[in-house]
Amino acid sequence: MLNEKDLKRIEERIKEFFKKADQEIELEMSFNEEEKNVLEINICKLDDAKMFIGRQGIVLSHIQLLLRKMLKKDLDKDVYLFLDIDNYRKDKINGYKSIANSAAEEVSITGQQKILSHLSSYARRIIHLELAKRDDVKTESIGEGEERKLVIKPKL
Numbered sequence: 498m499l500n501e502k503d504l505k506r507i508e509e510r511i512k513e514f515f516k517k518a519d520q521e522i523e524l525e526m527s528f529n530e531e532e533k534n535v536l537e538i539n540i541c542k543l544d545d546a547k548m549f550i551g552r553q554g555i556v557l558s559h560i561q562l563l564l565r566k567m568l569k570k571d572l573d574k575d576v577y578l579f580l581d582i583d584n585y586r587k588d589k590i591n592g593y594k595s596i597a598n599s600a601a602e603e604v605s606i607t608g609q610q611k612i613l614s615h616l617s618s619y620a621r622r623i624i625h626l627e628l629a630k631r632d633d634v635k636t637e638s639i640g641e642g643e644e645r646k647l648v649i650k651p652k653l
Contacts, residue, residue: 499536503572510568511538514560520544529579539581546583553617554589557582590623597624597649601634604649614646621647 499507504526515522523542529535543549550557561580568576581587600611613624621638624647628636635652638645 498534499576503574503576504536506572507536507538507568507576510571511540511564514564514567515540515543518549520549532577535577535579537579537581539584539587541583543582546585550582550585554585557585593620593623594627597627600649601628601631604651605633608651610648610650612646612648616645616647618645621645 508524508526511524512522520543522540525539525541527537529537540546540549548556549560551559557580561578564580565576565578568578579586596613600613603609604611616624625636625638628634628649633652634649637648637650639648640646
């Protein structure tokens with residue numbers, strides 16, 4: 498578990514990282530409500546947020562991985578980060594949850610399964626976790642690779 502000293506060091510290192518990219522930032526840090534060992538960090542007031550997020554969040558994911566490796570070496574312990582910029586990822590997650598619940602309502606009402614395709618593995622995971630909370634539907638992933646789909650079925 499991270500202590501106050503670790504949290505201060507993490508904040509310093511992240512600010513230092515972005516300062517090297519000529520960016521003065523503010524950040525918000527908190528522990529995830531469901532996964533207590535995951536430190537959620539939202540970078541605010543970034544001059545060019547889109548550049549640091551990248552297409553479909555790919556640059557943001559790479560920055561998160563790089564920071565995690567730097568912090569592991571610096572603190573000599575694993576640091577589980579969820580890095581976000583201007584709530585980009587949080588908004589995406591809420592969007593996936595909304596899609597999941599809308600589809601689940603449709604399945605529950607019609608009794609017909611619904612297939613969601615063209616989702617990243619991350620999006621499928623969010624939807625699986627969201628719908629696992631419900632007792633009227635179940636989910637499964639089918640297919641392989643690019644053809645992988647998520648199926649929402651009524652629970653009988």
